[in-house]
Amino acid sequence: MGSSGGGERTGEPGGGGGGPSSTSPGGSEPPQPPEPNKPSRPNKPSRPAEPSPPGSPGPSTPPPPAAPASLTLGAPQRAAAGKRWCEQVTVEFRNTGGSPARSGTATFATHIIGALGVDWATIRTSQPLPAPIAAGSTRSETYTVCLESWRVPLGMRVETRDVSAVWE
Template identity: 65%
Template sequence: MGDPVRAPAADRWCEQVTVRIANTGGTAVRSGTLTFETHVIGALGIDWATVRTSRPLPAPLPGGTARTQTYTVCLDAWRVPLGMHVETRRATAAWS
């Protein structure tokens, strides 16, 4: 799993997050979950909250291959008041 690459989205409570998902094993991944850790950042740079959101992994992913995919990661608008923004700093995968 590569580090997430962030890009702005149209709303302050969303961003485009691109991740590289690699299956280094010998068998195909048939299902799994991708979890994003998104931080709510205040105007002065203070980290106010971390919210986890999940998406299904793109499957199947054959063994020994990788895929790069972009997700729109959004929080509820009320979690990100005016003057604040979001930063998705971590993405993890759990597969089977």
């Protein structure tokens, strides 16, 4: 029992008849050809692509340039040495940069102190850094800091109060 209808299907509600279209005044529009079959997909809201997790292949971007080395120095820890014109100085070097400190110099400001506590002079001496100091690491080094014996007469002593550094 088939149906034999003479009307065309127009896709409009209640349509199916061959009457004039109500969309254009005074005439009828020709019927549109049916669209080719498309695979149906469920309607999902589109989301932006999520970045790929670390370690998985993804778009290759060059790594950011490594930050240069940046050393911070701890306060000098002093200890007596066997001679009045020398002392043991321990310094902590912390590299907070992104590259290792490959070489450099530590400079010590050593004060000559008299018997009554008068600061008579400050002498600067230099020694090499304990290089290399890796990025993000801390390294301690104990230096023997000595002045010439004639600069520190009997009754006087030395105190290394300040340490600075330059590095590459």
